[in-house]
Amino acid sequence: MAIWNGRVLNLCILWLLVSTVLLNDADCHSWKKKLPKPRKNLVLYFHDIIYNGQNAENATSTIVAAPEGANLTILTGNNHFGNIAVFDDPITLDNNLHSPPVGRPQGFYFYDMKNTFSSWLGFTFVLNSTDYKGTITFNGADPILVKYRDISVVGGTGDLLMARGIAAINTDAYEGDVYFRLRVNITLYECYY
Incomplete structure (x- = not known):
């Protein structure tokens, strides 16, 4: 044996x-x-104005779920852990909120870590401009305190059919818990345009 x-x-x-x-x-x-070499590169700006109980006319996102007992107009402490927000924001070609929008990002984000400021994003850019008509879909982790972070481009429709690639995002501006602007540098390695 x-x-x-x-x-x-x-x-x-x-x-x-x-x-x-x-x-x-x-x-x-x-x-x-x-x-492979990138087929397309786009730089777009995503402006998010979260509803705080006093800005209903201008708000483009809102908290839809929060830890038990939390107020849905104020993000929780503890790195906002447990908050879930949905949004329908403007997308612009430059960093000016008042520039003509070329589309709207629609989706959600939730704050997913207790020990650091981090979220998870799932959204679609719905584009309707002279350059592009269609959608680009993104999802992935967003470690907010990292200056530049990547999320996956997982699909697209219309002019951006079957888009695949990476979106490098960085927080371009923020005003407390009410407004933030993301610069989204999209590199598509696959796209049937």
Whole structure:
């Protein structure tokens, strides 16, 4: 029995070594060498004005869920953990809120961490301009305190059919818990336009 256990152990070690050598060739960063050239690049600005109980006429987003006992017009403390907001904001070509909108981002974000300021985004840019008509869909984690962060472009319709790529976002401006502006630099690697 001891000889049999020794052979099984030797075979397991041999299998582990062979697997390690074979998997070592499947480097996680090798995709960078094969990444195609971008097909499109767009820079758009996303303006969010959260409803605070006094700005109903100008608000473009609102808290729809909050921790038990929380007020739906004030983001909670503790990094806003547990707040969920939906939005229908303007998108502009520059950082001016009063510029003509080229579309609307529609979706939601929720604050998902207790120990740091972070959210998760799920939204679609609904574009209706002379340059683009259609949608681009995004989702991913947004570690808000990081200056530049990436989220995935997971789809599109119309002029941006089957869009796939990365959106580098950064908080371009904010005014307390009422207003923030995101600069969204969209790089599409796949798009059937």
